[in-house]
Structure formats: C-alpha cells, structure tokens
Amino acid sequence: MHFKELNLIPPVIKAINKAGYEKPTEIQYQSIPHILKGNDIIGCAQTGTGKTASFAIPILQLLQQNSSAQKNIRTLVLTPTRELAIQISENFKIYGAFLPLTHTAIYGGVPQNKQIAIINKGVDILIATPGRLLDLMSQGCVNISQIEILVLDEADRMLDMGFVNDVKKILKKVPEKRQTLFFSATMPPDIRKFAQTILNQPKEINVTPVSSTAQTVKQSVYFVEKDEKLNLLVTILEDQSIKRSLVFSRTKHGADKLVRKLVKAGISAAAIHGNKSQNARQKALDDFKKSSIRILIATDIAARGIDIDELPHVINYELPNVPETYVHRIGRTGRAGSSGVAVSFCDKDQKKDLHNIQKLIGFNMPVIPQN
C-alpha cells in the first residue's frame, strides 16, 4: 500500500515524499479515506504510529479542495500541552509545504501579541491549547464560528476533568455543522460515551486493542524500596550505553530534586514541568532533542504526544496513578517502528497502581531482580 492509493493530491504526495515516508501506517491507511469523505472519526492507535499525519494530511487536502476566498479559521485543533501545539504546527508545516494554506499555534506562557498579529493576517488552521484560545476569544481576537473541522488530539485528556469545562465553552462557539475528529492512544469508556454527544455518527477506527502499548517497547519493572530508588536510578543511568533517557516523576518538586541529585552524581540532566517558564520548558525539550543533555526529568506534561527522534529509553521513577498515563509515557520511546526500553520503579505503596496498569495493558511485566 502506497500513499498514492489514498487519492491524495500531488502537492500532498510531494510533501509526504519529502518527509521520507514510504507507506502509510495502519491508522493513516484506515482513517484518511473516511476523513476525506467528510466523516466524523474516533481514531485509536498505539503511541508513535503517526496519528498526527492521520488527521493533518486529509485536513490539508480538504481545505485545499474546498478552498475559500475568505480568510477565516477553517480548522481548529485542540491539544492539551503547549509543546504538543508547537509540534502539531510543525507537522502541518511539513505536510502542507507545497500548499498555500496557513496555520499557527497559540498557547499560554508566552506573550500574546505575536500570536494575535499572525491570526489577524488570516490563518486557515489554528492549533491551540484551550486556555489561551478562550483567553483570545474573550478578547475578541479569535473567531471560531466558521470552522469546518474540529480536532481533539489526545481526546481523552481533552475531555477529562482538567479540560472538560474549557472544551464545553469552546464547543458552544463552533458551528453545529462541522466535521469532528477524535484521536488518542487511549480512550476510556466514559470518555468514549461523552464523545458520542459531540460527534455525528462517527466511524470508529481501532487499529489495535485500545490502550495497548506499542510492541516495539520492551517493558519491565523493578520492585524497589523508596529510599533505594535514587541509587537505582543513578546506577541505571551510569550505563553510558543508554544514550538518552526520559525520566518521569509524579511531582514538579520531585523532578527538580532528581535533577539536583543527578547533577551531583555527575549526570547531566534538566527538568520540564509546569512551574517552569515556557521558555525554560521549550529549551529543556530542545536541548534534550538535540542531545545536549542526556537525561530529561519530566512530569506528565511531557507524557503525551511529544515526539523525540531516537529516544531509546524511558524510566518511570514513580508509576502514574492513572493507568492510561503509563501507556502515553512509555510511548515516548519505540516510535515509528524503532525499538525502545521502558523500566518502571514500583515501591510497596504502588502495587495497586502497577496492578491497574497491568490490567489496562493486558499483561504482566517481567520483574528485574536486583543484585
């Protein structure tokens, strides 16, 4: 199967070729035709399998084919984190390289003037985190009353407690007649039910069992006492054959503390979490992406969607208490067919969390004995 068989227009095919993709992934192959037909979609596929292109490619094509003389926002993509908004915007840039369509990302933590100036020039596709979008809407700087396509990326996260009120407010301002697309690697049943109230006769595309982890990630767990965790972390990371590792911590404070301890042990590390300025967040991520730091300690703001080329290793210093979060965290490795390793630390207070995670992913992880 080639992208050509998906009835894509030449400028889109040209951009896909330039990106170096040989063939569509399963989720792309299954969702692109439905989206091109104008259907609503719930798309579930494992982490790192190209869900972004599954919506970005057909959206670009639809906007191009039904081109409008007006300069209004025609597609809105909602996404939970600022880093992800930037990344999705970069994806639209790649796939839309040979099309005249414009796009931009708006997100909090940075001044709004530049964002407003770009919107005022006219954009076809707006990628937004909900808070900044509502902010700019309330100031009259953004009008989403003409959108044709609405995307909820990481849909279950967008509709969980932290975001649901914001999303409901946004939904009141978009036209009822629209195409709505939901994408995520995880989709808990209650969220799926709620989704049905927003979508119109959606096609469900489940490429693999919902919430399953990518086969490309080798998972294991250490049972470790709380006061032994730091030593274990240092021992693991001293192994220089691990080129880079992303370490998840449950708290911002815990993340900072780990950075200090690792730096003291001679291991270069930086943290990314919600108490840092947006510039510091982006810098930590960029430094990690270009390998100027070897270890990035993150809270769950980096759990979803973030695509880091050749990231071989993820550590859960603590297990997350929401099992779906585990699936997203370890999905930062083993992307686009490459292989990855994910190790988790489990102390005696976290046995229940481990149980819930293993129930969700449908298997028990091998336990690594400590010597």
Ligand SMILES: Nc1ncnc2c1ncn2[C@@H]1O[C@H](COP(=O)(O)OP(=O)(O)OP(=O)(O)O)[C@@H](O)[C@H]1O
């Ligand atoms: N058809 C393809 N062939 C090769 N690589 C691809 C293809 N489609 C996407 N990719 C690459 O795969 C990587 C993962 O894609 P993407 O970030 O969209 O994954 P995802 O399914 O959204 O993951 P997550 O659930 O973690 O958000 C990206 O680096 C992207 O460039």
